[in-house]
Amino acid sequence: MDIAIDTSKSRYQVDKNGYYGRFGGAYVPEMLFPNVDELQRKYMEVLSDPTFQQEFEALLRDYVGRPSPLYFAKRLSEKYKAKIFLKREDLNHTGAHKVNNTIGQILLAKRLGKKRIIAETGAGQHGVATATVCALMGMECVVYMGSIDIERQAPNVSRMKMLGATVVAATSGSQTLKDATNEAIRDWINNPVDTHYILGTAAGPHPYPDMVARLQSVISEEIRKQLLEKTGSELPDYVVACIGGGSNAAGAFFHYLDEEEVKLVAVEAGGKGVHSGHSAATTQLGKIGIIHAAKTLLMQTEDGQITEPYSISAGLDYPGIGPMHAHLYETGRAMFLDATDDEALAAAYELCKLEGIIPAMESAHALAKLKDLPFNPDDVVVVCLSGRGDKDLNTYIRHMNK
Amino acid sequence: MQNRIDQLFAAKQTGVLNIYCTAGYPELNDTLPVMTALQQYGADLIELGIPFSDPLADGPVIQDSGTQALKNGMSLHKLFEQLEGFRERIHVPVILMGYFNPVLVYGVEAFVKKCAEVGVDGVILPDLPKAEYEAEYKPVFEKYNVCLVFLVTPETSDERIRQLDSLSRGFLYAVSSSSTTGKDKDMSHQQAYFERLQQLKLKNPVLIGFGIKDKATFDTACRYTNGAIIGTAFIKALGEGKDIDSTVRTFIGAIKN
Numbered sequence: 001m002d003i004a005i006d007t008s009k010s011r012y013q014v015d016k017n018g019y020y021g022r023f024g025g026a027y028v029p030e031m032l033f034p035n036v037d038e039l040q041r042k043y044m045e046v047l048s049d050p051t052f053q054q055e056f057e058a059l060l061r062d063y064v065g066r067p068s069p070l071y072f073a074k075r076l077s078e079k080y081k082a083k084i085f086l087k088r089e090d091l092n093h094t095g096a097h098k099v100n101n102t103i104g105q106i107l108l109a110k111r112l113g114k115k116r117i118i119a120e121t122g123a124g125q126h127g128v129a130t131a132t133v134c135a136l137m138g139m140e141c142v143v144y145m146g147s148i149d150i151e152r153q154a155p156n157v158s159r160m161k162m163l164g165a166t167v168v169a170a171t172s173g174s175q176t177l178k179d180a181t182n183e184a185i186r187d188w189i190n191n192p193v194d195t196h197y198i199l200g201t202a203a204g205p206h207p208y209p210d211m212v213a214r215l216q217s218v219i220s221e222e223i224r225k226q227l228l229e230k231t232g233s234e235l236p237d238y239v240v241a242c243i244g245g246g247s248n249a250a251g252a253f254f255h256y257l258d259e260e261e262v263k264l265v266a267v268e269a270g271g272k273g274v275h276s277g278h279s280a281a282t283t284q285l286g287k288i289g290i291i292h293a294a295k296t297l298l299m300q301t302e303d304g305q306i307t308e309p310y311s312i313s314a315g316l317d318y319p320g321i322g323p324m325h326a327h328l329y330e331t332g333r334a335m336f337l338d339a340t341d342d343e344a345l346a347a348a349y350e351l352c353k354l355e356g357i358i359p360a361m362e363s364a365h366a367l368a369k370l371k372d373l374p375f376n377p378d379d380v381v382v383v384c385l386s387g388r389g390d391k392d393l394n395t396y397i398r399h400m401n402k
Numbered sequence: 403m404q405n406r407i408d409q410l411f412a413a414k415q416t417g418v419l420n421i422y423c424t425a426g427y428p429e430l431n432d433t434l435p436v437m438t439a440l441q442q443y444g445a446d447l448i449e450l451g452i453p454f455s456d457p458l459a460d461g462p463v464i465q466d467s468g469t470q471a472l473k474n475g476m477s478l479h480k481l482f483e484q485l486e487g488f489r490e491r492i493h494v495p496v497i498l499m500g501y502f503n504p505v506l507v508y509g510v511e512a513f514v515k516k517c518a519e520v521g522v523d524g525v526i527l528p529d530l531p532k533a534e535y536e537a538e539y540k541p542v543f544e545k546y547n548v549c550l551v552f553l554v555t556p557e558t559s560d561e562r563i564r565q566l567d568s569l570s571r572g573f574l575y576a577v578s579s580s581s582t583t584g585k586d587k588d589m590s591h592q593q594a595y596f597e598r599l600q601q602l603k604l605k606n607p608v609l610i611g612f613g614i615k616d617k618a619t620f621d622t623a624c625r626y627t628n629g630a631i632i633g634t635a636f637i638k639a640l641g642e643g644k645d646i647d648s649t650v651r652t653f654i655g656a657i658k659n
Binding site (some may be wrong): 289 | 456504506507530531559580585
């Protein structure tokens with residue numbers, strides 16, 4: 001397993017101070033310093049430990065069901081005139097890529113002697129993945145979720161409760177992912193000794209962006225092996241992933257960051273249109289700022305107040321992006337596009353019709369940009385299908401009947 | 403060159419009362435009337451909160467006051483407008499407390515310069531890390547003679563307390579327990595921490611904050627340090643009180659007498 005790979009020579013990986021270019025860092029109040037400092041000092045030591053890697057690999061294989069297939073989508077390929085592969089993270093246990101990270105972090109938390117787990121969730125995928133590993137390890141689990149998301153992702157709320165987690169509604173601000181993250185951080189401030197915060201995306205203070213990216217890098221590690229078998233080359237022409245905070249994109253890009261001939265495409269939630277006032281397209285609408293203790297690109301007012309984002313998908317409804325992605329945007333290493341709600345819905349229905357797969361609303365954003373990329377017929381394209389769409393059925397049904 | 407915070411502690415070693423209020427709360431133009439009343443009824447120091455949309459270290463009461471202030475139209479620009487000329491009426495030291503993002507967006511040097519121009523003596527930025535301050539911003543604060551006050555908590559190691567004390571100017575803000583503001587944690591458990599702070603013989607005066615809400619908790623804090631900071635309890639009183647003058651008079655009266 002390559003999660004402890006030496007990335008110190010890379011232009012796109014975190015530096016020793018926790019920065020990606022000018023983005024990153026750990027802008028935490030002193031109340032959180034000991035927790036974050038402990039993680040910074042210990043995470044690489046734990047990730048490098050062979051016993052950790054064995055345990056992590058075994059659980060990914062036997063519990064999550066990895067490797068997830070790399071599926072050649074024949075009819076989708078015909079339609080878009082390129083060789084399109086779907087990395088089937090939707091087939092993981094719990095239905096999304098999120099579980100890769102929560103398995104890793106729960107093993108880390110145990111090694112750090114923590115007794116209690118907290119997490120934030122938007123779509124509920126990370127909440128379910130966290131509740132799942134807490135049940136598996138017999139740990140107490142509290143998941144913070146925006147009250148609007150609790151309404152629109154009801155099946156995942158029930159799943160978390162059934163798995164034994166306490167779901168706490170975040171009622172401040174836009175009552176979505178940003179506010180759930182605020183509440184989780186506040187909980188951590190109030191419980192500094194025995195609690196580990198399993199952050200679900202490649203954002204937050206250093207070392208989270210790097211730690212989450214490493215735990216998710218199993219995605220690109222597998223893609224390389226699987227592509228070699230299927231096409232004779234480890235390197236595709238494109239890797240396409242949706243991005244809210246950016247954990248599935250970080251995982252899909254990780255082992256390709258320094259392969260400059262591989263084009264990396266990150267698709268943000270355009271919402272009702274980038275300039276409609278109802279969007280989460282951070283690279284277009286944001287500027288440098290600090291959210292959840294990281295310096296990154298952030299949607300905010302001229303006065304530095306964080307703007308309330310909007311997306312039909314609760315998992316992309318976030319006013320920032322992880323610092324790795326901000327750096328990929330600024331250096332031009334990755335291309336950032338946006339897909340509107342309508343484009344994502346259309347892409348979801350299309351995948352159902354052509355391939356018999358109902359994608360998560362988040363993943364549908366990545367699929368929505370296949371129509372806009374300038375493919376050659378021989379181009380090999382990998383789309384990270386980050387999760388399955390069961391949780392979004394209510395939204396899909398509502399729009400199907402329109 | 404001494405600023406007003408240094409002058410205060412030179413003149414008064416114990417029982418320093420610092421009261422926190424949110425700028426633009428309860429009403430947009432209440433900032434100056436609240437500060438005026440605080441001075442009149444005996445606050446030694448005023449900590450003025452810059453409202454922020456996502457205040458990580460605040461409990462619900464202070465967070466709600468910030469949300470209300472933002473709704474009222476408060477902004478950093480507006481606040482500096484309100485503070486223009488305030489030194490003609492208010493002589494106690496004033497500290498701005500806020501999260502780093504609005505300051506970063508305003509421009510750190512522009513912000514510190516403006517603080518010095520209007521007569522703000524110090525700044526608390528809980529999420530500005532020590533390393534970033536040392537590497538990038540310390541010379542700016544020194545150039546304009548504006549104090550930056552650091553926080554320490556019961557979980558902060560002795561070594562780090564010393565480091566933060568050596569960087570801090572004005573005073574050191576000792577968070578009473580590891581929590582967000584306004585948590586009702588029992589201060590009696592913090593005795594060992596307060597004694598540890600005493601024994602470290604720090605260069606700065608120390609004020610205890612978080613969990614100070616009445617005469618009893620204020621007096622406890624003052625037994626160990628130079629004084630204390632009251633935030634949540636005062637914001638609550640302001641939100642519930644009839645008029646600013648009588649609210650502040652009653653609130654401070656109950657603590658000092």
